[in-house]
Amino acid sequence: MTPRNSTKPIRVLYLDDEDNNLRSFKAAFRRDYEVYTANNTEDAFSILKSHRPQVIFSDQRMPVTSGVEFFNAVRQVFPEPVRILITGFTDVNDIIDAINKGHVYRYITKPWSEAEIKVAIENAYDLYHTRRQLKDKIEDLEKTNNELNRFVYSVSHDLRAPIASVLGLVKVAGIDVTDPAASELFEKVDRSVHKLDLLVNNIIDYYKNSKATEEFVEVNLENLVEDVLNQLHSGENRENLSLQKSISQNARFFGDYFRIRIVLSHLIANAIKFKKPEQQTAQVDLKFGIEEEKVHIIVKDHGVGILQDHVEQIFKMFFRGKDQMAGSGLGLYIVKEALAKMNGSIDVHSSPGEGAEFHIIIPNMIGHEDE
Secondary structure, eight states, X not given: XXXXXXXXXXXXXXXXXXXXXXXXXXXXXXXXXXXXEESSHHHHHHHHHHHOOSEEXXXXXXXXXXXXXXXXXXXXXXXXXXXXXXESOOOHHHHHHHHHTSOOSEEEESSOOHHHXXXXXXXXXXXXXXXXXXXXHHHHHHHHHHHHHHHHHHHHHHHHHHHHHHHHHHHHHHHTOOOHHHHHHHHHHHHHHHHHHHHHHHHHHHHHHHHOOXXXXXXXXXXXXXHHHHHSSSHHHHHTEEEXXXXXXXXXOEEEHHHHHHHHHHHHHHHHHTOOTTOSSEEEEEEEEEOSSEEEEEEEEOSSOOOGGGTTTTTSTTOOOTTXXXXXXXXXXXXXXXXXXXXXXXXXXXOXXXXXXXXXXXXXXXXXXXX
């Protein structure tokens, strides 16, 4: 019999402390499979290391180490082989241990038949082969995704300098323009390049958020707010913002400073972009409530608000409402992803013309600052 999906014989290991059982097993299946036998766990581990069997059988009742204990040790070092337990007893506790500790694929009672063992081997190999294929595909997808992310980040990073140059040239060129039609064209170019600049910066934030490791530090709220304001991409943004903050702090605050800053930066930038046309400055209320277990943050603006039909959609990648075309469609998606990395949550309450209020909850990581 030849195994499916392969021209090579299936590699099988059988562990049993009774040599007669080992000889019988090898005699019965050596023509169809590549059979290895061991009468102690030390020899079994040596075979696992050198021959990498795909299917492992083990007797449950052995003098030193039970089959379940052996499988539990095996899966820590060699997780891929499919494990099958053989026993002459039908103790329910043994079955439970086999499933919970040894992650056993199948349970076969003695005396076994050749037909039963062959079916078990073939089915176990199919499972092994499928798992390997799935693992390989996952690794390929992860590699492709990482390469794509690095490429996008590299391109975005390299675009920042020429975009800044174009913005500077447009601003300088527009100073001496007196023709109304030409001035309008320069304004359109300026808006378009600013939009591109926003997209590039959002892509960079997305990449950094996906790759950055957690680092918990004590958060100084005054410094945090100042950093957030400095991260707004132009001085004009800061001039268009009126920020009111309040802090209720009953405990020290430890958290992922980098991601908290990303979250607040995007929410405040959105408030500036989506202020009402008649507003000279965007009005933002920022509230912190620091407790031992959790940190509550509220970011409330007084802008154009969000349509009710859009409230459930705004955190999706590239979603932009018809009345909110100024954004890139990435900002709130990045906010959601950053909060997910911190095991946090966000809710929004809004209606058109009355602004939006974002409620954020993140764990206070006191005691985790050294992790």
